[in-house]
Amino acid sequence: MKNILIALLLFAVFILGWLSETRLRKKMFTKLLSFERKGQKSKYFQLLEAPVAKICLSARSRELLKLDYFLTYGDIANVKKIVSKFIKKPSNLTKNNNLLIRLMRSYVLFLEKNDQESILKLENYLKVNCKTAEIEKEIDQLHRVYLEPDQNLLAELNNQLKVANEPQQKLIIYDRLIKASESLGLNKQAKEYLLEMKKVANKTIKLEEF
Structure with a gap:
């Protein structure tokens, strides 16, 4: 009976902890979105470095959110820095939709800025790491729209x-x-x-x- 009570208490603690973290995440994302829309860069990045962000999000997720901000404001220099980190290693992008979406957005930015070196590097990475007909067609069409x-x-x-x-x-x-x-x-x-x-x-x- 004692073991059952302990198990129930542990389960209750787990549920309460999970609910608390879920609420924290929701509140944090609401603030991040507000800061991004208002262009409040310092507040956005301070929140990403705050303890609550490090508790609720992995380092990779925080890096993706940083990339989101730079993409929103067309900050190509910082987009290139973060993208270069992500494309150093192979990744199965067919199973990593969050990264794929950001890389495709980065590809469009590179095309808009006519950054030929970045275009070719990212284009090759996408084709090698996301071998789906749909993505290949999308890359091909974007390339033609902007360049040919x-x-x-x-x-x-x-x-x-x-x-x-x-x-x-x-x-x-x-x-x-x-x-x-x-x-x-x-x-x-x-x-x-x-x-x-x-x-x-x-x-x-x-x-x-x-």
Whole structure:
């Protein structure tokens, strides 16, 4: 009977500890998001180094959150530093979605900044460590949008637009159509895509408010 009571007490302590940590994590993420949105860099990074963050998050998770902030504000120098740490070792990105998403966002930033060396390094890493047809197609299309746009790409994107169901998908496709059209000197066409993109965005905002 005594052993059962001890076991129950230990279980209760475990549950209370787990609930307490869950609440701490939720509160911490809420604060981090608020600091990020307001651009309060010092507060964001101070919180990531606080004891509560070290208790609730692994060093790797904290590093990913640092990367999030730098990506949000296009801080390419710091993005490159953190990305270089992550791509030193092989990783099965098909089973590590959190890292894959951040690396893809970093890839887009490198393309936007036309950082050729970083583009090639990360592109090769992604292709080697995430051998899925979907990701390979995504990398290929992004590469073409930013570096090698042509009429075939515009046709491909327009075909994707016809079958896209989600507003977010449509916004991404329109963004790529605008970039590719501008690079090809098709400014009138780019403006038309921008108008359509704004319509989708406004409709999405209204739906979210509703």
